[in-house]
Amino acid sequence: MSEPGVIPEDVLAELLPPDEKAEGRAVAVIECHEEIPCDTCRWVCPVKAVIKPAITTPPRCDWDACIGCGTCVLACPGLAIFMVKLDGEWAEVSVPYEFLPVPKRGEVVWALDRVGRRVATAEVVRAVTSKDRTSMVTIRVPRGLAHSVRAILPPEEGTEG
């Protein structure tokens, strides 16, 4: 049985972009696989790259159309959308963030995996905050962690982030 709150491996494999789609360009990774009555990602997308035929169909990203703008990362009510950009030995991972303080560019934070394990320290390359107070923080991690890092934690803080 899979861990609660962690997408099973086989389901996750379907949600991740093939390397060539994310090489040198950021694309959305939508980790939402249940039939939830929600289609926020579909209508916020400026290039209609989110495929979602019915409100309860799990969304898919058309990675060829996705421009990596991050609008859906900031808008998703489930905080279930991330962005990944592969870049040689490195990768940039963007995560939604709703804690204080919002780390600034150049700061070093913990990179956490899907169960909160500190798998690396990472430099913040970008942080933006939407009008409705969700932030998107982009960090640089080794390429091998591109699809396992999904949260950050400021280093000096405990669990509160």
Added chain:
Amino acid sequence: MAHPILEFDRGREVEFNFEGRRIRAFESESIAAALVAEGILTLGWSPKRRRPRGFFCGIGKCSSCLMTVDGVPNVRTCITPVRDGVEVRRQRPLGELPKAPPPEAKAGELDVDLLVIGGGPAGLSAAIEASRLGARVAIADENVRPGGQLIKQTHKFFGSRENYAGVRGIEIARILLRELDGLSATWLTRATVIADYAGRSHDVVVSTPEGPWRIRADAVVVSTGATENMIPFPNNDLPGVMGAGGLQTLMHVFGVVPGESALIVGAGNVGLILAYQLLQAGVDVKAIVEIMPKIGGYAVHAAKVRRMGVPILLRHTLRRAVGRERVEGAEIVRVDESFRPIEGTEERFDVDMIVLAVGLTPSTEVPRQAGAAWDYVPELGGPVPIHDPYLRTSVEGMYVAGDSSGIEEATTAMLEGRVAGAHAAAELGLRPDRAEGVIKEALRQLESFRSGPFSAKVVRGKQRVWERAREVIG
């Protein structure tokens, strides 16, 4: 501590007397919230064993915070605002009726087309639709601040664009209240409906701080929400054991965080969302325990807290709350296939809060008092008034909408409210052609929202209720 989502407008500082002690508070706070903020967690005692009792539901439903205020016993202090110089004392354990007769109260009277009871998402939506169609509407709400539970929901809602998907609950409350502001509804806040004498029209008695009101209405929409469930375990009445909604009220309405560490019981959406909100408030969430073999809420809500390091322990339950005057710990235990505790698997967490997110029960006192037919429907959270798809009950002119018609979500509550409000207005002969369009569209959205597997249970319950409605509603 700053909050990542909320800003608190606490208002002026006030001072009141609590058993001879002067307590400083803010005028925006309830008496109970102000006491909890001071670290006073025992708000009363149980009648027989004199066990300390504390803050639980925060919305005037559980009676755990009854105190004597300015000589008046059994005041629900969680929905009573603090005022300068007010005298508050705990009851040991029951209050005493004042010897002197109450001051002469001037009764208010009102004659409206529609009375909405409860100003949460369902009630606000009903009031908006009915007012738009030209009905004269009054809204009675028990709380100091209107908006129901929306004003505690810091997360963004799911749904479709026309139902505020991607918008935080607190912002939806602002939108609805602003919309209603532009219409001409009459608000009665801190107003508790005592009885609805339903005959050809509705003769409703309402208790307010100024005195009793009598409201005559052609139609009534009951949107009174729900009450948080309690589960049995030793020490479940210790101060520090709180309902999830009660804690949300403290944290998000009053900016009061009554502890440093928490254990949450129940991994449905409420428990999962609350865990995330506790992290945002700086609380150390030790674990979420869930007795079932899988989480009840959405995986995305679970993922949010897992990646921040919060464990979700399936097939685990709370064995007991530990502590004498307040919660000092929680002992959990694993359960077997038949939910029996497995001896030797106990584990203790040092926490000062135990939060129960174990479901809700519809608040149906008003329809039942008025004689509405009801049934026990487990899929909808317990006793619900029988209602048809237009939310009509068996009492002529009485509608029910939102959680009080069956536990569901704020989005469906808003849609049900729109149906009920528009239908009530149409029945009064107010622009029935326009009402029909509103009703049709809201019903379409309801069906779409309920189309997924997560709504299967609710849909089953609703269908049973609608079927019964064909028998009991003329």
